[in-house]
Amino acid sequence: MAKSCAVSGKSSIVINTVTRRGKAKAQGGVGKKTTGISKVRKYANLQKKVVVVNGEKQTMWLSTRAMRKLPTNWVVVGK
Numbered sequence: 001m002a003k004s005c006a007v008s009g010k011s012s013i014v015i016n017t018v019t020r021r022g023k024a025k026a027q028g029g030v031g032k033k034t035t036g037i038s039k040v041r042k043y044a045n046l047q048k049k050v051v052v053v054n055g056e057k058q059t060m061w062l063s064t065r066a067m068r069k070l071p072t073n074w075v076v077v078g079k
Helices: none
Strands: 013-021 033-042 046-053 056-063 074-076
Antiparallel strands (some): 013 033, 046 056
16 A cells, blocks of 8 residues: 555645747747656655554654644654
8 A cells, every 4th residue: 555644644646747848929939839748756745653542552654744733642752
């Protein structure tokens, strides 16, 4: 299973990078042409942390944003 945040559900996403050439119509050209499209994977900022949940230690992936907004009964062990 892919890495995803245990709190927010964030994971990696796939986006398209579009390469274009030519001069824009607004600048007096004939318009931009697409010369290539390539897929790129963008990763969420996930950290593996040990968390105490209801008195039980669990290792899980957490996004850095979710670490600041943990549920009240969760405590991060260490840094």
